Amino acid sequence: MSKEPTLIEAHNLTVVYGRKPALWNVDFEIPGKQVIGIMGPNGSGKSTLLKSIMGVVEPTSGFTKVYDQDIDDVRDRISYVPQRQDIDWDFPASVWDVVSMGRFAQRGLFKRLNKEDQDIIAQSLDKVGMLSFSKRQISQLSGGQQQRVFLARALAQQGELFLMDEPFAGVDISTEEMIIDLLKEMKEEGKTLVIVHHDLHTAQSYFDWLVLLNTRLVASGPVSEVFNDKTLSDTYGGKLTTMSKITQVLENKEFPIRHK
Amino acid sequence: MSFGAEFIDYLNYNYTLLIVTLGTGILCLASGVVGTFTFLRKRALIGDVISHAVLPGVTIAFMLTGVKDPLYFILGALASGLVAVWVVDMVQKHSKLKPDTILALTLSVFFGVGIVLLTRIQRSGNAAQSGLDSFLFGKAASMNVLDVQLFGAIALINVVCIFIFLRGFTLLSFDEQYAKGLGFKTGWLKTFLSVLTVLTVAIGVQAVGVVLMAALLITPAAGARFLTNSIRKMLLFSGLIGAISGIVGAVISSTGTGMPTGPWVVVCLSVLAFIGILFGKEKGLIARIRLRNQNKTKINNENVLKALYKMSDDGQSSVNLNDLKKHDSLESLPVQTILNGLRKDDLLELVKGQVVLTEQGRIASREIVRKHRLWELYLSKYFQLKADHLHDDAEGIEHVITPEIERHLTQLLEYPDKDPHESEIPY
Ligand SMILES: Nc1ncnc2c1ncn2[C@@H]1O[C@H](COP(=O)(O)OP(=O)(O)OP(=O)(O)O)[C@@H](O)[C@H]1O
Ligand SMILES: [Mg+2]
Numbered sequence: 260m261s262k263e264p265t266l267i268e269a270h271n272l273t274v275v276y277g278r279k280p281a282l283w284n285v286d287f288e289i290p291g292k293q294v295i296g297i298m299g300p301n302g303s304g305k306s307t308l309l310k311s312i313m314g315v316v317e318p319t320s321g322f323t324k325v326y327d328q329d330i331d332d333v334r335d336r337i338s339y340v341p342q343r344q345d346i347d348w349d350f351p352a353s354v355w356d357v358v359s360m361g362r363f364a365q366r367g368l369f370k371r372l373n374k375e376d377q378d379i380i381a382q383s384l385d386k387v388g389m390l391s392f393s394k395r396q397i398s399q400l401s402g403g404q405q406q407r408v409f410l411a412r413a414l415a416q417q418g419e420l421f422l423m424d425e426p427f428a429g430v431d432i433s434t435e436e437m438i439i440d441l442l443k444e445m446k447e448e449g450k451t452l453v454i455v456h457h458d459l460h461t462a463q464s465y466f467d468w469l470v471l472l473n474t475r476l477v478a479s480g481p482v483s484e485v486f487n488d489k490t491l492s493d494t495y496g497g498k499l500t501t502m503s504k505i506t507q508v509l510e511n512k513e514f515p516i517r518h519k
Numbered sequence: 520m521s522f523g524a525e526f527i528d529y530l531n532y533n534y535t536l537l538i539v540t541l542g543t544g545i546l547c548l549a550s551g552v553v554g555t556f557t558f559l560r561k562r563a564l565i566g567d568v569i570s571h572a573v574l575p576g577v578t579i580a581f582m583l584t585g586v587k588d589p590l591y592f593i594l595g596a597l598a599s600g601l602v603a604v605w606v607v608d609m610v611q612k613h614s615k616l617k618p619d620t621i622l623a624l625t626l627s628v629f630f631g632v633g634i635v636l637l638t639r640i641q642r643s644g645n646a647a648q649s650g651l652d653s654f655l656f657g658k659a660a661s662m663n664v665l666d667v668q669l670f671g672a673i674a675l676i677n678v679v680c681i682f683i684f685l686r687g688f689t690l691l692s693f694d695e696q697y698a699k700g701l702g703f704k705t706g707w708l709k710t711f712l713s714v715l716t717v718l719t720v721a722i723g724v725q726a727v728g729v730v731l732m733a734a735l736l737i738t739p740a741a742g743a744r745f746l747t748n749s750i751r752k753m754l755l756f757s758g759l760i761g762a763i764s765g766i767v768g769a770v771i772s773s774t775g776t777g778m779p780t781g782p783w784v785v786v787c788l789s790v791l792a793f794i795g796i797l798f799g800k801e802k803g804l805i806a807r808i809r810l811r812n813q814n815k816t817k818i819n820n821e822n823v824l825k826a827l828y829k830m831s832d833d834g835q836s837s838v839n840l841n842d843l844k845k846h847d848s849l850e851s852l853p854v855q856t857i858l859n860g861l862r863k864d865d866l867l868e869l870v871k872g873q874v875v876l877t878e879q880g881r882i883a884s885r886e887i888v889r890k891h892r893l894w895e896l897y898l899s900k901y902f903q904l905k906a907d908h909l910h911d912d913a914e915g916i917e918h919v920i921t922p923e924i925e926r927h928l929t930q931l932l933e934y935p936d937k938d939p940h941e942s943e944i945p946y
Contacts, residue, residue: 277615313700331702339700346694350559351750360690364701368687396748396801412697 264327266291266420266451267312271321274307280474281307284321287479289468293446295453296466296482300495303473305455306342309422313339325420335364338418340409342425342455348398348405355393357408358384361415383414388437403434410438420451428457462486536773539659542667543784544765546723549674550732551739551761552681553715555754558740559692564619565607568626569720570732572603574633576721577654578640587650589669589725596721597714603629604713630729657728659769659780666726673722677715681754688712689750727781734785735761742792745799760795764788816860818918821887822848823857824866827876828884837873885945891917892938893928899939900932909939 267289274282282304289295297305310316312323314330326333338361361383362376372380384390387407392400400408406426413421427435442452456462462469462482469485471477471494478490557566573596580595581587603625610621637651650658681688687708690698698705716736724732743756768784797804826846830838844854858874861867866880876884894916895909904912920928929935936944 277613310696313696315696315699334700334702337700339697341694341696341700345696347561350693351744351748351753352689352693353748356750357693360694360697360701363686363690363703368684368703398748416701 264291265289265324266295266326267453268324268327269308269311269321270323272308272311272318272323273320274304274311274316275319282311282318282472283475285472285476286321287470287476289470289479291451293451294442294466295451295468295470296462297453297455297470297472298457298459298462298494299472299477303494305472306345306424308470308472309339309424309453309455312422313337336418337420337422338413338416340413340421340423340426343402343405343409343428348400350397352397353393354384354389354395354397354400354408355380357397358393358411358415361412364416379417380411380415383411386414386441387411401431403430406430406434406438410441419449420453421445422453424455425457426454459491535660536770538664538667539662539773539780540766540769542662542670543659543726543769543780544762545667545670545674546726547735547739547761547765547784547788548758549670549677549761550719550723550735551743551757551759552674552754553677553712553719554736555740555743555750555757556681556688556692556712557716558737558744559750563737563741564622565604566716566720566733566736568603568607568622568629569600569717570724570729570736571626571633572629573597573600573717573721573724574654574729575599575629575636577724578633578636578651581640581651582636589665592725593669593718593721596724597717599629600717600721601713604717653728654724655728655730657724657726657731657779657781659726659772659784662726669722670726673719677719678758680711680715684708684711685751727784731781731785734788738785738788738792739764742788742795745795745802748801756795760788760791764791814918819852819857820861820866821918822852823854823861824876824880824884825887825891827867827874827880828888831876837870837875840869840872840874843874887917889945890920890925892942892944893925893932893935894920895938895940896932896935896944897928 265288269285269287272282272285273280281302285304285308297308299305307316311318312325312330314334323330325337330337358380359372359376362372362380366372366376381390381393384393387410389404389407389411392404397405397408406429410423410426413423426438430438442454445452454465456465463486466482468480469482470479471485471490473494477494478485554566557563576595576597576599577592578595579599580591584591607621607625610616610625611618614621616624637655640651653661687698687703690701690703691705691708691712695705698708720732720736723735727735739757739760740753742760743753746756747753764784764787768787769780771787772778772780772783795803798806800806823843826843826848827838830843830846840858843849858867858869861880862869864879865877866883867877868875891913894913898904898909898912938944
């Protein structure tokens with residue numbers, strides 16, 4: 260049997276902000292599964308992991324690869340949905356403006372968006388039920404609507420691998436249902452989804468593969484193998500304190516931190 | 520003095536005024552446009568840092584060359600301004616210091632060094648000749664044609680570059696991480712934007728001084744933000760606010776003696792920005808107050824209509840005006856004024872102390888009662904609230920329910936005909 264191709268690989272990945280480690284020696288390989296969950300408590304480095312994969316933050320040591328290649332060689336196949344709370348929504352832009360950004364991946368900094376782009380933008384907005392809001396100023400959107408706009412922007416990129424940072428955070432039930440339907444549809448179209456997620460109850464039903472993080476890697480494997488009391492308490496429970504204590508010591512005392 | 524000499528004096532005066540006015544206007548336009556991105560990237564304070572940080576560059580340029588050449592000054596200012604921006608970024612990346620601490624530190628260190636160097640030059644008896652002190656407080660009145668050309672050049676550079684790089688700069692300001700995720704060279708874009716900003720400051724600082732230069736960068740954008748929700752228009756308004764303030768400030772300062780241009784420009788900028796904050800179309804203070812008043816009128820109207828509906832058996836009979844005024848729900852409301860307003864809208868008629876709803880008024884009053892009772896029913900069904908808690912909540916919400924929500928509610932509740940208090944829901 261030939262080895263399954265690797266979707267995402269992290270090799271000894273360490274990311275340190277200032278002196279504070281956000282990811283510590285994280286090492287895993289995700290085979291070509293379809294729906295992958297990344298879970299862990301607040302501040303456990305989930306967003307940092309996605310950002311490292313996207314090449315948005317530079318690792319302090321180690322590396323990541325997507326489709327066995329450097330991220331820069333496969334960027335056009337990847338759509339990224341950053342965490343909604345990370346940006347200031349009181350920016351002078353309309354819903355349409357934000358979703359058009361998804362097309363900049365293809366058009367670059369200077370080329371005008373053409374009719375085809377406009378159609379793709381409209382379709383993406385339609386898919387998340389926001390087409391009638393396209394002229395709306397983004398600060399006038401609810402949290403759920405903002406999340407839909409972010410998803411539409413990623414859809415407009417037309418990638419095959421979607422990296423989504425907490426698409427369910429702070430959305431109401433109807434938006435959550437809509438997003439789930441959309442994700443199912445995307446799965447049927449053969450897209451690969453990597454989702455940072457918070458809700459333990461739904462994890463088993465959503466994901467094929469789970470990555471459990473708490474600054475270090477707790478577990479990475481098929482949900483059926485990885486999702487159990489031990490790993491969960493390692494991720495969320497008592498043992499956490501050991502790691503967070505060490506993190507604090509590293510942050511406060513001037514210990515040398517590994518470098519490239 | 521002969522008439523001819525006087526006339527030439529007059530022309531000279533006007534010529535100087537023209538130069539100063541034109542120059543200040545163009546400079547403020549240039550800084551307003553590029554400052555829009557400084558503002559949108561929430562880096563208002565960095566404008567202050569840059570304008571103070573150009574001082575050491577200028578003094579070093581003078582010490583090295585020994586001549587008073589604007590070109591050397593600008594190069595020196597550009598260099599030390601960029602170093603300051605770089606220092607801020609680096610310290611931010613590698614230390615735990617808070618951003619405002621870093622900015623304050625950088626500003627003081629650079630400005631301090633600048634002042635020390637300036638004092639040394641002054642001690643050597645060279646300063647007056649070099650005119651270096653004008654960098655502190657600005658000297659717009661001594662502007663010459665060369666300066667105006669320089670300002671024109673930087674305005675042109677800013678407008679053209681921002682026009683070409685609008686997409687990149689916008690993406691950078693809105694969502695830098697996403698921009699990086701798309702594979703754009705954000706580091707390069709940031710540096711480019713910094714160079715434009717620092718260059719503008721470096722060129723403008725001799726006219727208005729380090730202290731006021733930051734205001735030229737940030738204030739136009741702050742005012743423009745209230746006028747529009749589109750970034751293109753914001754750039755336009757920002758440039759216009761800058762240009763108008765520059766021109767008006769220069770003219771005002773020329774009318775009296777001893778009134779420097781820079782401060783007047785900043786006063787004009789602040790006034791315009793304040794006007795923007797007051798009168799902005801959607802975000803402005805007045806627009807918000809007007810909206811609040813409209814809402815209040817709407818609520819008052821609907822409350823009176825509701826009372827009328829209840830007192831007149833579905834709007835069939837007329838209601839005594841005095842009875843209406845005494846109705847519980849209308850206490851402390853200016854009922855007469857509200858009635859006059861409603862009469863103007865043809866919702867009711869006032870005949871001999873009696874109030875009669877028109878057909879339109881009947882429909883409107885029925886609608887508000889329907890919304891009230893639908894909402895009560897919805898609350899009792901979905902939130903298990905006790906019947907005596909429902910009314911107050913519905914009093915607030917009934918005015919907010921839009922036709923779409925109403926339709927949604929009726930469908931959700933399967934076209935009910937009785938509310939939780941067994942009153943009829945009118946359609
Ligand atoms: N730009 C930054 N500078 C300094 N520290 C940072 C930065 N970004 C993240 N951190 C820190 O790194 C740690 C990991 O952050 P990260 O955002 O990856 O966590 P997360 O798992 O996504 O958390 P959340 O569930 O709150 O989104 C946190 O302690 C955070 O405070
Ligand atoms: Mg996160």
